[in-house]
Amino acid sequence: MPTHCPYCALQCGTRLALRDGAVRVEADDFPVNLGGLCRKGWTAAEVLTVPDRLRRPRIRAAGGRQVDTDWDTALDTVASRLRAIRRTHGADAVAVLGGGGLTNEKAYLLGKFARVALGTSQIDYNGRFCMSSAAAAGNAAFGVDRGLPFPVTDLGRADVVMLAGANVAETMPPLMRHLATPKLIVIDPRRSRTAERAALHLQPRPGTDLALALGLAHIAIVDDLTDRAYLRARTAGYEQFAKRALTWWPERVERVTGVPVRDQRAAVRMMRAATRAYLLTGRGAEQHSKGVDTVAAFINLALLLGLPGREGSGYGCLTGQGNGQGGREHGQKADQLPGYRMITDPRAREHVAGVWGVPPEALPGPGRGAYELLDALGTESGPRALLVFGTNPAVSAPRAGHVADRLAALDLLVVADFVPSETATLAHVVLPVTQWAEEEGTMTNLEGRVLRRRRAVAPPPGVRSDLRVLHDLAVRLGEPPERYPTDPRDVFDELRRASRGGRADYSGISYERLDAGEALHWPCPETPGGHPGTPRLFLDRFTHPDGRARFVDVDHRPPAEEAGGDRPLYATTGRVLGHYQSGAQTRRVAELRRSDPEPFVEMHPDTAAGAGLADGDWARVSSARGTAVARVRVVPTLRADTVFLPFHFPGAGRANLLTNPALDPVSGMPEFKVCAVRVRAYRGPT
Numbered sequence: 001m002p003t004h005c006p007y008c009a010l011q012c013g014t015r016l017a018l019r020d021g022a023v024r025v026e027a028d029d030f031p032v033n034l035g036g037l038c039r040k041g042w043t044a045a046e047v048l049t050v051p052d053r054l055r056r057p058r059i060r061a062a063g064g065r066q067v068d069t070d071w072d073t074a075l076d077t078v079a080s081r082l083r084a085i086r087r088t089h090g091a092d093a094v095a096v097l098g099g100g101g102l103t104n105e106k107a108y109l110l111g112k113f114a115r116v117a118l119g120t121s122q123i124d125y126n127g128r129f130c131m132s133s134a135a136a137a138g139n140a141a142f143g144v145d146r147g148l149p150f151p152v153t154d155l156g157r158a159d160v161v162m163l164a165g166a167n168v169a170e171t172m173p174p175l176m177r178h179l180a181t182p183k184l185i186v187i188d189p190r191r192s193r194t195a196e197r198a199a200l201h202l203q204p205r206p207g208t209d210l211a212l213a214l215g216l217a218h219i220a221i222v223d224d225l226t227d228r229a230y231l232r233a234r235t236a237g238y239e240q241f242a243k244r245a246l247t248w249w250p251e252r253v254e255r256v257t258g259v260p261v262r263d264q265r266a267a268v269r270m271m272r273a274a275t276r277a278y279l280l281t282g283r284g285a286e287q288h289s290k291g292v293d294t295v296a297a298f299i300n301l302a303l304l305l306g307l308p309g310r311e312g313s314g315y316g317c318l319t320g321q322g323n324g325q326g327g328r329e330h331g332q333k334a335d336q337l338p339g340y341r342m343i344t345d346p347r348a349r350e351h352v353a354g355v356w357g358v359p360p361e362a363l364p365g366p367g368r369g370a371y372e373l374l375d376a377l378g379t380e381s382g383p384r385a386l387l388v389f390g391t392n393p394a395v396s397a398p399r400a401g402h403v404a405d406r407l408a409a410l411d412l413l414v415v416a417d418f419v420p421s422e423t424a425t426l427a428h429v430v431l432p433v434t435q436w437a438e439e440e441g442t443m444t445n446l447e448g449r450v451l452r453r454r455r456a457v458a459p460p461p462g463v464r465s466d467l468r469v470l471h472d473l474a475v476r477l478g479e480p481p482e483r484y485p486t487d488p489r490d491v492f493d494e495l496r497r498a499s500r501g502g503r504a505d506y507s508g509i510s511y512e513r514l515d516a517g518e519a520l521h522w523p524c525p526e527t528p529g530g531h532p533g534t535p536r537l538f539l540d541r542f543t544h545p546d547g548r549a550r551f552v553d554v555d556h557r558p559p560a561e562e563a564g565g566d567r568p569l570y571a572t573t574g575r576v577l578g579h580y581q582s583g584a585q586t587r588r589v590a591e592l593r594r595s596d597p598e599p600f601v602e603m604h605p606d607t608a609a610g611a612g613l614a615d616g617d618w619a620r621v622s623s624a625r626g627t628a629v630a631r632v633r634v635v636p637t638l639r640a641d642t643v644f645l646p647f648h649f650p651g652a653g654r655a656n657l658l659t660n661p662a663l664d665p666v667s668g669m670p671e672f673k674v675c676a677v678r679v680r681a682y683r684g685p686t
C-alpha cells in the first residue's frame with residue numbers, strides 16, 4: 001500500500017506491508033526521498049501498537065484521576081459543558097488549538113467546526129510556532145506563501161545551496177540526497193551535522209541573522225555582484241532597501257554576529273559565481289521575535305542575486321510538519337479561511353459562508369495567535385474551554401511551565417490524541433483517535449504537492465477518526481449532521497469548493513487524479529482540460545498584482561533578551577534526528593528512545609569547565625522563566641557563548657521551561673531560538 005511517512009514535511013514515500021498481522025514500513029522510490037527514509041520513518045509503525053495507545057475515551061473523575069468511559073458519556077459531557085460555558089461567558093470562551101500534522105480534511109473541518117458549530121474566533125494552531133514568520137515574509141515579498149515554489153528535485157542540479165538556520169541532515173535526512181552535488185553554505189551557531197558537510201560554515205551568535213543577511217546584501221551591492229537586469233525587470237523597492245543595507249558594512253556585521261568579514265565575502269562570492277543557486281531558510285533563522293524581518297532580509301539577498309523565479313535557482317523556506325503547508329491553507333489559523341483567504345476580507349467571507357450554508361455575518365472575525373491564546377486561558381477575558389487536536393503544548397509551547405499553569409486553570413480541557421501526550425494527561429476529557437496508517441486523507445508536502453494518505457490497517461476497536469469526533473460533537477451542539485461529513489473524500493470535495501479562487505486553489509485536485517499517480521502542486525484550479533498543477537511558481541511573474549517581487553525595508557534589532565550579568569550565555573533550541581517534536585510519538589518507539597533517551601545540553605568545553613561540569617554530568621540551565629535539567633554534552637565546535645538543548649523531552653527536561661515568549665509583532669512567532677541563561681551543576685535526583 002503506497003502512502004507517506006506520518007512525520008515531517010518531506011512526506012517521504014513509503015509502502016506499508018502487512019507481515020504476521022503487523023505493519024512494516026518500506027521505502028518507496030518517491031521523488032523527494034529517492035528510496036531513502038530516516039530512522040523515524042522506518043520505525044513509524046511501532047506507534048500504531050504502543051502499549052499505552054489510547055483505545056477508550058477518558059474522563060477526569062473526582063480526585064483528578066482520569067478513568068475510562070464510553071463515547072456517549074465523553075461526548076455528552078463535552079457538549080453539555082461547552083454549551084454551559086458558552087451560555088455564561090459567550091462563544092469566544094471556547095477555544096480550539098489545531099496542528100500542522102492534521103490532514104487537509106481534518107484542518108478544514110476543524111476550522112469550520114470552530115467558526116460555525118462553536119461560533120468562536122478563538123482558533124489557532126501550532127504552525128504559529130513553526131511556519132508563521134516565513135509565511136508572512138513570503139506573502140510580503142512574493143504575494144503568496146508556498147514554502148518551496150519548486151520541487152526538491154531541482155536542488156540536485158544546483159551549484160550552491162545556502163541553508164540559513166536549517167539542519168536538514170538531522171531534520172530531513174533523505175533531502176541530503178538532493179544536496180550531494182551542490183556546495184553548501186550553512187549558517188548555524190552550531191557545527192551541526194549539516195554544517196559538517198558544508199563548503200562554508202558561518203557561525204553567528206544566535207539572534208543575529210538579520211544583521212548577517214543585511215551584511216551579505218551590503219557586500220553584494222558594494223562589490224557590484226547584484227543582477228541589475230533582474231532587479232529592473234522583476235522587483236520593486238530596491239532603492240530604499242539598498243540604502244539600509246549600506247549601513248551594515250562588513251566590520252559592523254562581524255562585531256554584531258561574530259562572522260568574520262572574509263567569510264561574509266566568501267559566501268556572497270560563492271552564491272554569485274554559481275549559475276544555479278538556492279537560498280533556503282529553516283527555523284534557526286525564523287523562530288525569533290524578528291523572524292519575519294529576518295526572512296525578509298534573506299529574501300532581499302536572494303532578490304539582489306536574481307534567484308527567485310529563475311529556472312534552476314530560487315528562494316524557499318523548508319516547511320516542517322507533515323502537513324505544515326496544507327495546515328496553513330484551510331482555515332485553522334486565527335486570521336484565515338480556506339483557500340488561504342483572509343477572514344477579514346468581505347469577499348472571502350461571502351464565498352466561504354456560501355459553501356458552508358451560513359450568512360457571512362455569522363462568521364466570527366480573527367482570533368488570537370497560539371501563544372496569546374494559551375497565555376489567556378482561564379483568565380478574566382480569556383477562553384474557559386480548550387479543544388486540542390494534534391499538538392502537545394505542555395511540552396512544545398514557549399514558557400511551558402506557565403502554559404501548563406494556564407491549561408490547568410481551564411474549566412474544560414479536551415484533547416483528541418492517539419497517545420497520552422503530556423497535554424492529554426492534563427485533560428478533563430481525552431478522545432482516542434485513529435492515526436495515519438488507519439485512515440484516508442491528503443497531505444500537502446513542503447513543495448506544495450498534494451499527496452494521498454492511505455488506510456492500510458483497521459484501527460483498534462473503540463477509536464474514532466478526528467472527522468467523526470468533530471461530526472459527533474457538532475451534532476450534539478445542534479448542527480445539521482450533513483454539515484460535518486465523516487468521509488475524507490466528501491470533506492475534500494467541499495474543501496475544493498471552499499478553496500476555489502483562493503490563493504491556495506485546490507479545486508482541480510481530486511482523489512481520482514491523485515490515485516492515478518498525478519503529481520499535483522497547488523494552485524490547481526478546476527479547468528475543462530484538467531489543470532496540470534503548478535510545480536514551479538514565479539517563472540513568469542510573482543503573485544503581486546504588478547507581477548513584481550517586493551524588497552521589504554527591514555533593519556536589525558537585538559534579541560528580546562541579551563546575555564549578560566548572571567545569565568551570561570545564550571540558549572538555543574532545536575531538534576535531533578531520532579525524535580519528533582514534543583516526542584509524544586517517538587519517545588514511545590524503543591529504538592528511538594535508546595538512541596536519544598534523555599534531555600541534554602550541548603556546551604563548549606570552556607563553558608562546561610567554567611561551571612565545573614564535565615561531559616556526562618547533569619546540569620541546571622536557568623533563564624528568567626525557569627530551570628531545565630539536562631545531561632552535559634561537551635562540544636568543542638560550538639560557540640563558547642551558546643548552549644543548545646533539544647525540545648523533545650518532557651517534565652524537568654523541557655527546553656521550553658527556559659524559552660522566551662517574546663513574539664514577532666507580525667507573525668506572533670515566539671523567540672524559541674534565543675534566550676539568556678546560566679548553567680550550574682545539578683546534584684539532585686534524575
Ligand SMILES: Nc1nc2c(c(=O)[nH]1)N[C@H]1C(S)=C(S)[C@@H](COP(=O)(O)OP(=O)(O)OC[C@H]3O[C@@H](n4cnc5c(=O)[nH]c(N)nc54)[C@H](O)[C@@H]3O)O[C@H]1N2
Pocket residue numbers: 008009130164165166167168170171172187188189190192204205206207208209282283284285319320321322572573574575576577578579580581582644673674
Ligand atoms: N528529527 C526531526 N526532524 C524534524 C522535526 C523533529 O522534531 N525532529 N520537526 C519537523 C519540523 S515541524 C520542523 S519545523 C523542521 C525544523 O527543521 P530545522 O529548521 O532544520 O530544525 P531546528 O533544529 O529547529 O533548527 C535548525 C538549526 O538552527 C540552528 N539555530 C539555532 N539558533 C539559530 C540562530 O539564531 N540562527 C541560525 N542561523 N541558526 C540557528 C540550530 O542550531 C539548528 O541546528 O524539522 C522537521 N523535521
Ligand SMILES: Nc1nc2c(c(=O)[nH]1)N[C@H]1C(S)=C(S)[C@@H](COP(=O)(O)OP(=O)(O)OC[C@H]3O[C@@H](n4cnc5c(=O)[nH]c(N)nc54)[C@H](O)[C@@H]3O)O[C@H]1N2
Pocket residue numbers: 099100101102103126127129130131283287320321388389390391392393395396397398416417418419421433435466573574575580581582583584585647655656659672
Ligand atoms: N524550544 C522549542 N520549542 C519548539 C520548537 C523549537 O524549535 N524549539 N519548534 C516549534 C515547532 S516548529 C513546532 S512544529 C512545534 C511542534 O510541537 P507539537 O505541536 O507539540 O508537535 P507534536 O509533538 O507533533 O504534537 C502533536 C500531538 O498530536 C498528536 N497527533 C498527531 N497526529 C494527530 C492527528 O492526526 N490527530 C490528532 N488528534 N492528534 C494527532 C501526537 O500524538 C502528539 O501528541 O513545536 C514548537 N516548539
Ligand code: SF4
Pocket residue numbers: 005006007008009010011012033036037038039040041042171172173174
Ligand atoms: S525525513 Fe521526515 S518524512 Fe522522511 S522518513 Fe524521516 S521523518 Fe519521515
Ligand SMILES: [Mo]
Pocket residue numbers: 129130131320321
Ligand atoms: Mo515545525
